[in-house]
Amino acid sequence: MSQQHQSQPQQQRPGGYFVDPKRGEVGELRSLLRNPEIQRDVKKHRQAVQKVIATMTHGIDVSPLFSEMIMVSASKDITLKKMVYLYLCNYAESNSELSLLVINTLQKDCRDENPMIRGLALRNMCSLRLSSLLEYILPPLKNGLADRSPYVRKTAVMGVLKVYYLNQQAILDSGLVSTVYSLLTETSPVVVVNCLVVLNEIFSNEGGIEITKPLAYMFLNRLLEFNEWAQGIVLDFVRRYSPTSEDEVYEILNVLDSRFKHANAGVVFAAVNVFLQMTDSLPHLLDDVYQRVKVPLLTFMSTGTPEMSYVCLQHLHILLQRRPRLFESDIKLFFCKHQEPTYVKLKKLELLTDAASVANIQDVVDELTAYVTDVDVEMASRSIAALSKIAMRFESCAEFCINQLISFLELDISHVSASTLLVLTDVLRKFPDRAADVLPQLSHCLSSVDIPEARAAIIWMLGEFGEALPASPYLLETVVENVKDEPSHVVRQQLLTSCMKLFFKRAPECQSMLGQLLEYEVNDETHMDVHDRALLYYRLLRNDVEQAARILSVENGAAALRATRFAEDELLETREKLLEVFNSLSVVYNQVPEAFLSQQVPYTQHKAAYGERYFASLTNSSEGGQSTHDEASRRVITLQHQSSTGNLLDVEDDMTFGLDHAAGDASIQSAVPMRAAAAAAAPHSHSLHSDQDLLGLGAEVAPRSSSVGVQLVPNATLDPQNFENLWFATTNSVEAAMTLSVVPTMAELERTFAANNIATMASSEELEAMRFYFYAQLVTGDYVLIEAVFDIPSQELAVTLKADQAPLLGEMVRIFKSCLIGKFMNPDD
Amino acid sequence: MISGLFIYSHKGEVLISRVYRDDIRRNVSDVFRVNIIHSRHQVRSPVNIINRTSFFHIKHENVWLVVAAKENVNAMTVFAFLHKFIQVFVSYFGKFNDEAVKNNFILIYELLDEVLDFGYPQIVDSNALKAYITQEGLKIARTSTGAGAVTSQLTGTVSWRREGIKYRKNQMFIDVIESVNLLMSTDGKPLSAHVSGSIMIKCYLSGMPECKFGLNDKILLEKDGRSQTRARKGGAGIAIDDCTFHQCVKLGKFEADRSISFIPPDGEFELMKYRTTDNIALPFKVIPLVKESGNRIEIKVVVKAQFKATLFATNVEVRIPTPRNTAAVHVTTVTGSAKYKPSENAIIWKMKRFAGQYEAQVSAEVELLASSEKKAWNRPPISMDFQVPMFPASGLNVRFLKVLEHKLNYETVKWVRYMTKAGSYETRC
Incomplete structure (x- = not known):
C-alpha cells in the first residue's frame, strides 16, 4: 500500500483515495507534503492534500500534519486553499498555538480583490473556533459586514453567529449585533435572510427578534425576492406576527396564497403554517382554511418521495385529528401501494383508520381487508387492529367488520389468527352477542395458534362466553390435561380464571377439570403468581361457593363501555401543542419538543455550573406549577406512572381480559381504559408490557438485597424539592468511579436502575456526558441520593452517593455496582 | 438547522463527513452507522432520534445521504434540501452513487461549503453553483471581474440566470x-x-x-x-x-x-x-385470471392498449408475481418474451413495442413445491412499466x-x- 503511494501518486484508480488507509500512512503523507518536487507541481500538490482530506474523512487522526498543512495555505491555488481550510477547521482547536500562523494568510485573503476569496477566508476564519484568536477575527468581520460584495456580507453575517457561540460577551460588546440589525433592511435578499437567522439565534432566549408590523410588512413585500430556502425562513418569521384585525389576516393570507404553488416543499409547509397559526383564533374561518391547505399537502403526499410522503402524512394526521371529516372524499389517496416502504404504509393505515367516516366506510373496510394478507406481519396485525377499532367506532358497520374478522380466522395464517384473536377480545366485550359466531372458530384456532397471548385470548373467550358453545368445557379440558407442558404463565393464569368462570356457568361439566387444574397448580411452584392465584381460588371455593361466584362473575358492561375510549383521547393536550409547532420534527415524532430535545447547554464552559442551575430549574418548575413543561418534573411524573403499573402487576391478566374478582379496586379501574385502549391500538403491546421486567425483578432483586443487608423499598417516591433539600443537607457522602464496557443509552441505564428499586429523579444529556440524579429508599425510611456522571469518550462513570447513615454507603455502592455488572460492566471491574 | 451532513457507502463506510455546528460530536457518524445502517431490524422511519440527535436519511442507489440535527428542525425543509442536493450532485457528476462520491470528494466538499453555511441552506441551485464551482477548478472565479459578476448573480433576485448568455440558434x-x-x-x-x-x-x-x-x-x-x-x-x-x-x-x-x-x-x-x-385516459388495461388448484396455479393475463392505433408504447414490461415456493413455470405467449425469474419471484413479460388498440395475452402454469408453510399466497398485484410517446394521459396540452x-x-x-x-x-x- 505504502509503496503504491510513492511510486504512482498521480495514477489514482477510481476510488483510489479510499483504498485501505492505515495508521502508518500519516508519516507517508508528511513526506509527500514536504517533497519540494510535489510542491512545485500544483496538480501533484493537490493530490497530496486530497489524500490528507480523504484520510481525515475516514476518521483517522491526521492532526500531526498541522504544520505542513499550514504551509500549504500560503498557496495561490484556490482548490488547495479550500482543502487546507477544511482541514484547519477540523483540527484548529487542538493546535491553537500553531493556528496563529494561519491567521496571517487568512487576514491577507480577507483583503483580496476577489470577493469569492474574501468570502472564503472570512467563512473559514470564523469556523476555526479559537477564542484565543478573537482579537484577529473581529476587525475583518467588521469590514466584512460593510463589504461592497453581498457575497462577503452574507458570509460575514453568519460569521457573527459563529463567533457569538465562541464568545458571547465579545460579540455583544463589539456592537456587531446592531450592525447586523441594520443590515436587515439592506438590498441583497441573501444578506437579509442571514441577518434574520443570526438575530433569531442570538435572541433565542427571548424567542427570537421581536416582530413588528413594519418588519412583517417589509418581509411580506419583499418575499418574492428571496430564494426558496430563504422564503421558508422568512415565512417562519412572519408566522410569529399577530395581525391586529381580521382584515389584516385576510390581507396576509391573500399574499401568501400563491406560495402553495411553489415547488419547494419547505416553502409550502411554511406557508401552510402561517395559515394555520393566523387563523387559529378565528374559528369561523377554520373550515375554509383547512380545505385550502390540505390540497398542496395532499399533492406532496401522493407525488413526493417516500420520505416526504412520510413527513407529510404525519402533518396531515395532525390536521385530521382536529377536523375528523377533512379527508372524507380524499380517502383513496391513503390506499397503500405495494412497493411503498413500510413506514409510509403503516402511517397511511393510521390515517385510513382515522379518516374513516360513514360516507367512505365501505371503501376503507375493503381496503383494510386487503392488507391483512400482506407479507409484512406488522402491517397485517395493524390492519386487523384498525378493523376492530372501526367496528367499535361505527356501530352501523360493526357487523360487517366482525364478519371480516371472523373470516380471517379461517385463513389459517398463524400471525393473522393471533392478531385477530387479540382484537376479538375487545370487540366481544362491546358486542357480547356476537360471541356465538366467534366461538365455533376457537377449537380450530386452539390447535393451530401457538403465540401465548393469543392462546390466552382464546381461553378468555371460552371462559367469558362459554355458555354459547356446548363444546367449550371440553376445549378447556384439553388445555387442562396438557397443562404441565404449557410454558407460558399468561396462558396458565388465564386458564385458571376461565375454568372458574365456566364452572359457575356449567358446573357439572367443569367440576372435575377444575379440581384437577387447581390441584396441579397449587402443587406446582414454577410460577408463583399462578400458584398464588390457584391457592386463592381454592380457598375462595372452600370458604363459600356463593361468594366466590359473586366475585368471579362480574358483569362486563362497565368494562365494555370503557373499551371504546381510545388512547388518542388522552393525547388531546399533546395534539393541541403539536399544532403550535406545526412544520417541525415534533409532528414527526408526535411528541412535544421538550420531550426529545436536549436542554440548552450552550457549550462547554458552562459545564461546571450546570449542576446548580439544574437544581434551580427543578425548584422553579415545582413552584411554578407548570410541571408538564419542565423536563425534569415530567420525568418524575413518568416515574410515578411506572410505579403505579408496577403495583397493578399481580392483576395484570384481569386488566387485559376483563375485570374479574378485583373489580372493586379503584386503582385498577382507572388503569383499565388505558390498557384496553392500548390493546386496541397495538395488540403487541401485550408482550411489551412491563410484566416480564417486573417479574424478572421479583426473581433477581430479592436474594441480592437480602444478602447485603440493605433493603430497598420498591416504588419509592421523592419530589424534586425534597431531593434538593436533602442533597444539600446531607454531608455523609462517598464517591466511586467505574468504567463501563459499553455506552448505554440514558433510558437503558434508567430502566436498569428502576428494576433494582433505584429511581431516577432527573437526567440530562450534555455534550459528551450524561448526568443522572437517582434516589432509593431504604426499609428504614431513609433515602440514599446518588449523582452519577457518565463521561462518554472515556466511558467512566463517576458516582457520588449521599445518605444520612454513613455505614450504609459502602453497601449502597455495591448494590449500585451490582446493577451494572453483566449488562454494562465486566464483573472484575 | 442542519448540524452535520454525511454520506455513507452501502456498507456504512463514511465517504463524506461535514460538520456544520458544534452541537454534535464528531463521532456522531458512528452513531448512525451502528444504530441504523448496521441495525438488524428493518428501518421503520426516514427520521430517527438516537440519544437526542435526530437523523434524517435518504437511500439513493448505493449510498446513504444523512443529516444530523440537534434541534426541532423543519423536517420537510431538510428532506427538500436533501433531494435538491442530490439533484445538484447529479447535474454535476451524472449520478449520485458510491463511485461518483469517491471520485469527486474534494469537489463535494467545495459544494458542501457553499450550499450550507452554519447549517442554513444558502445557494442550492446547480445553475448558480456551476458558475463558479467547476470540475476543472475555479475557471471564472480567477478573474475578479468575473467573480464579481458571479457573486452578484448569486445574491441578486434572479439568482438562477446570469446576464450575457448568447446562443447562435435560440x-x-x-x-x-x-x-x-x-x-x-x-x-x-x-x-x-x-x-x-x-x-x-x-x-x-x-x-x-x-x-x-x-x-x-x-x-x-x-x-x-x-x-x-x-x-x-x-x-x-x-x-x-x-x-x-x-x-x-x-x-x-x-x-x-x-x-x-x-x-x-x-x-x-x-x-x-x-x-x-x-378524466384520466388509462393507457393499458390489465385483465388477470388466476386459478389455484392444489399444487398448481394457472395464470392468464390479458393486456390491452387503450390509446389510439396510430400511437405505440415502448419498453412495456408486465410483472406477474408468483408464490415463493414455485417449483417450475411454463409460460406461453405470442407477443414479446416472457420469462420466469426465480430471484424476483415473478414472471417478467417484456414487449419492445406495443401498438395502440392491440391486445396481447400471456398464460402460465405454475407448479408449486409442497410446502410445510401454511401461509396462504397473498397474491401481490400485477404491475406494469411502459412509456407511451406523444400520449398525455391527463389530456394536458401546451397551447402556446x-x-x-x-x-x-x-x-x-x-x-x-x-x-x-x-x-x-x-x-x-
Whole structure:
C-alpha cells in the first residue's frame, strides 16, 4: 500500500483515495507534503492534500500534519486553499498555538480583490473556533459586514453567529449585533435572510427578534425576492406576527396564497403554517382554511418521495385529528401501494383508520381487508387492529367488520389468527352477542395458534362466553390435561380464571377439570403468581361457593363501555401543542419538543455550573406549577406512572381480559381504559408490557438485597424539592468511579436502575456526558441520593452517593455496582 | 438547522463527513452507522432520534445521504434540501452513487461549503453553483471581474440566470412527462388513479428572455370564454388538482390570471409539476385470471392498449408475481418474451413495442413445491412499466409558448414532446 503511494501518486484508480488507509500512512503523507518536487507541481500538490482530506474523512487522526498543512495555505491555488481550510477547521482547536500562523494568510485573503476569496477566508476564519484568536477575527468581520460584495456580507453575517457561540460577551460588546440589525433592511435578499437567522439565534432566549408590523410588512413585500430556502425562513418569521384585525389576516393570507404553488416543499409547509397559526383564533374561518391547505399537502403526499410522503402524512394526521371529516372524499389517496416502504404504509393505515367516516366506510373496510394478507406481519396485525377499532367506532358497520374478522380466522395464517384473536377480545366485550359466531372458530384456532397471548385470548373467550358453545368445557379440558407442558404463565393464569368462570356457568361439566387444574397448580411452584392465584381460588371455593361466584362473575358492561375510549383521547393536550409547532420534527415524532430535545447547554464552559442551575430549574418548575413543561418534573411524573403499573402487576391478566374478582379496586379501574385502549391500538403491546421486567425483578432483586443487608423499598417516591433539600443537607457522602464496557443509552441505564428499586429523579444529556440524579429508599425510611456522571469518550462513570447513615454507603455502592455488572460492566471491574 | 451532513457507502463506510455546528460530536457518524445502517431490524422511519440527535436519511442507489440535527428542525425543509442536493450532485457528476462520491470528494466538499453555511441552506441551485464551482477548478472565479459578476448573480433576485448568455440558434424544448398511477381492483374497478406530471424545459436562449406559457387549463379557458371554441376541437380543457412551479415562475401572476410567465434558467430545469385525477385516459388495461388448484396455479393475463392505433408504447414490461415456493413455470405467449425469474419471484413479460388498440395475452402454469408453510399466497398485484410517446394521459396540452427578449428580439425555435410513463401501475389479482 505504502509503496503504491510513492511510486504512482498521480495514477489514482477510481476510488483510489479510499483504498485501505492505515495508521502508518500519516508519516507517508508528511513526506509527500514536504517533497519540494510535489510542491512545485500544483496538480501533484493537490493530490497530496486530497489524500490528507480523504484520510481525515475516514476518521483517522491526521492532526500531526498541522504544520505542513499550514504551509500549504500560503498557496495561490484556490482548490488547495479550500482543502487546507477544511482541514484547519477540523483540527484548529487542538493546535491553537500553531493556528496563529494561519491567521496571517487568512487576514491577507480577507483583503483580496476577489470577493469569492474574501468570502472564503472570512467563512473559514470564523469556523476555526479559537477564542484565543478573537482579537484577529473581529476587525475583518467588521469590514466584512460593510463589504461592497453581498457575497462577503452574507458570509460575514453568519460569521457573527459563529463567533457569538465562541464568545458571547465579545460579540455583544463589539456592537456587531446592531450592525447586523441594520443590515436587515439592506438590498441583497441573501444578506437579509442571514441577518434574520443570526438575530433569531442570538435572541433565542427571548424567542427570537421581536416582530413588528413594519418588519412583517417589509418581509411580506419583499418575499418574492428571496430564494426558496430563504422564503421558508422568512415565512417562519412572519408566522410569529399577530395581525391586529381580521382584515389584516385576510390581507396576509391573500399574499401568501400563491406560495402553495411553489415547488419547494419547505416553502409550502411554511406557508401552510402561517395559515394555520393566523387563523387559529378565528374559528369561523377554520373550515375554509383547512380545505385550502390540505390540497398542496395532499399533492406532496401522493407525488413526493417516500420520505416526504412520510413527513407529510404525519402533518396531515395532525390536521385530521382536529377536523375528523377533512379527508372524507380524499380517502383513496391513503390506499397503500405495494412497493411503498413500510413506514409510509403503516402511517397511511393510521390515517385510513382515522379518516374513516360513514360516507367512505365501505371503501376503507375493503381496503383494510386487503392488507391483512400482506407479507409484512406488522402491517397485517395493524390492519386487523384498525378493523376492530372501526367496528367499535361505527356501530352501523360493526357487523360487517366482525364478519371480516371472523373470516380471517379461517385463513389459517398463524400471525393473522393471533392478531385477530387479540382484537376479538375487545370487540366481544362491546358486542357480547356476537360471541356465538366467534366461538365455533376457537377449537380450530386452539390447535393451530401457538403465540401465548393469543392462546390466552382464546381461553378468555371460552371462559367469558362459554355458555354459547356446548363444546367449550371440553376445549378447556384439553388445555387442562396438557397443562404441565404449557410454558407460558399468561396462558396458565388465564386458564385458571376461565375454568372458574365456566364452572359457575356449567358446573357439572367443569367440576372435575377444575379440581384437577387447581390441584396441579397449587402443587406446582414454577410460577408463583399462578400458584398464588390457584391457592386463592381454592380457598375462595372452600370458604363459600356463593361468594366466590359473586366475585368471579362480574358483569362486563362497565368494562365494555370503557373499551371504546381510545388512547388518542388522552393525547388531546399533546395534539393541541403539536399544532403550535406545526412544520417541525415534533409532528414527526408526535411528541412535544421538550420531550426529545436536549436542554440548552450552550457549550462547554458552562459545564461546571450546570449542576446548580439544574437544581434551580427543578425548584422553579415545582413552584411554578407548570410541571408538564419542565423536563425534569415530567420525568418524575413518568416515574410515578411506572410505579403505579408496577403495583397493578399481580392483576395484570384481569386488566387485559376483563375485570374479574378485583373489580372493586379503584386503582385498577382507572388503569383499565388505558390498557384496553392500548390493546386496541397495538395488540403487541401485550408482550411489551412491563410484566416480564417486573417479574424478572421479583426473581433477581430479592436474594441480592437480602444478602447485603440493605433493603430497598420498591416504588419509592421523592419530589424534586425534597431531593434538593436533602442533597444539600446531607454531608455523609462517598464517591466511586467505574468504567463501563459499553455506552448505554440514558433510558437503558434508567430502566436498569428502576428494576433494582433505584429511581431516577432527573437526567440530562450534555455534550459528551450524561448526568443522572437517582434516589432509593431504604426499609428504614431513609433515602440514599446518588449523582452519577457518565463521561462518554472515556466511558467512566463517576458516582457520588449521599445518605444520612454513613455505614450504609459502602453497601449502597455495591448494590449500585451490582446493577451494572453483566449488562454494562465486566464483573472484575 | 442542519448540524452535520454525511454520506455513507452501502456498507456504512463514511465517504463524506461535514460538520456544520458544534452541537454534535464528531463521532456522531458512528452513531448512525451502528444504530441504523448496521441495525438488524428493518428501518421503520426516514427520521430517527438516537440519544437526542435526530437523523434524517435518504437511500439513493448505493449510498446513504444523512443529516444530523440537534434541534426541532423543519423536517420537510431538510428532506427538500436533501433531494435538491442530490439533484445538484447529479447535474454535476451524472449520478449520485458510491463511485461518483469517491471520485469527486474534494469537489463535494467545495459544494458542501457553499450550499450550507452554519447549517442554513444558502445557494442550492446547480445553475448558480456551476458558475463558479467547476470540475476543472475555479475557471471564472480567477478573474475578479468575473467573480464579481458571479457573486452578484448569486445574491441578486434572479439568482438562477446570469446576464450575457448568447446562443447562435435560440431554441426551447418542452417535454411533458406524465406518470400514471393506478390501483385497480380484482374486478377491473379503478380504486385510485392519478397522474403526476412534470414539464421539463431545455432552454437555449440568449439574453434575459421573458416567457409566457399556456396550457389547456380548464379554469383559464373558462375565464377566457374560449371553452366553447375549444370544445368543438375536442376537449374542454383539463382540471388540474394542484400544481407547483419552479422558483422562476411569477406566482403572483398565476394567482391573478393563471398565466405562467417566467425568466428561465439557462439549460435544463423543471418548470412545473402538477397532479390530476379527473378524466384520466388509462393507457393499458390489465385483465388477470388466476386459478389455484392444489399444487398448481394457472395464470392468464390479458393486456390491452387503450390509446389510439396510430400511437405505440415502448419498453412495456408486465410483472406477474408468483408464490415463493414455485417449483417450475411454463409460460406461453405470442407477443414479446416472457420469462420466469426465480430471484424476483415473478414472471417478467417484456414487449419492445406495443401498438395502440392491440391486445396481447400471456398464460402460465405454475407448479408449486409442497410446502410445510401454511401461509396462504397473498397474491401481490400485477404491475406494469411502459412509456407511451406523444400520449398525455391527463389530456394536458401546451397551447402556446411566447418568448420575448426586448433587446435582442430574436425568433425562437420551439419543440414540444409528450410522454406518458407508468408510475405505480398495479392491478390486484
